Amino acid sequence: MEKIGFGGSCHWCTEAIxxxxxxxxxxQQGWIASEGAAEAFFEAVIVSFDAAQIxxxxxxxxxxxxxSCTAGHSMRSKYRSAIYTFNDDQIPVVRQAIHQLQADxxxxxxxxxxxxRTFKLNREQYQNYFYNEPEKLFCQNVVKPKLRLLLDRFGDVITDRAQLLVKKK
Structure with a gap:
């Protein structure tokens, strides 16, 4: 298993994605800090994944x-657009992917x-936010539309459970 961190949006949305x-x-959703001048904590998630599958x-x-990976909007002080690498081998892979995706x-x-650098886990009551209560207004109005867009572009890697929830009216 590998780990990578992602930040850029509300961690409830990022977690569900x-x-x-x-x-x-x-x-795991919470707040990640890096090093140097960027030591502040930002909403983010740590993703554990099987690189052979994804x-x-x-x-x-x-x-x-x-x-919004191209926007320096007013919420960037809270939602930093970042990929937090756990080892040096991940850096060229991520860099190359970003370079190739720029055309999009x-x-x-x-x-x-x-x-x-370090991570602060969010409280238990907020973990698995979307999947615990998909009918909440925030989940319906903010998270679900993001998942719907994701399904259109990345449908081949979306779980059956997510597809059912997204398609459900």
């Missing part, structure tokens, strides 16, 4: 297409590749 992928064995490049593509976007991708 990565929990919906085949080959992902676990998602490559890091595919996870990177899902991440970039599931949040009109503006430059601002997502940073930074080393993982």
């Amino acid at each position: 990565f929990q919906s992928l085949m080959g992902v064995t676990g998602v 490559p890091l490049a595919v996870l990177t593509a899902v991440h970039l297409h599931s949040h 976007f009109e503006a430059p991708i601002i997502t940073r590749i930074v080393p993982f």
Whole structure:
């Protein structure tokens, strides 16, 4: 199993997105810090995955297409667009994926590749937020539309459970 961190949107949304992928064995949501001037904590998730089932490049593509990876909007102080690497071998894979995916976007991708430093897990009551209560208004109005878009682009790696929930009216 490998681990990688992703940030860029509300961690409830990001958690649901990565929990919906085949080959992902676990998602923890909370706050990640990197190093250097970027030591602040940002909402993010740690994704555990089987690279034989879902490559890091595919996870990177899902991440970039599931949040505003080209926008330096006002919420970036809370939702940093970043990929937190757990080892040096992940850096060139992520860098290459971002380079190849740039053609999918009109503006430059601002997502940073930074080393993982530390993590603060969110409270238990907020873990598995979407899948515990998919009928909540936030889940219906914010999370589900993101999953619907994801299903259109990455349907071949979306779990059956996620497909059923997304298609459910």
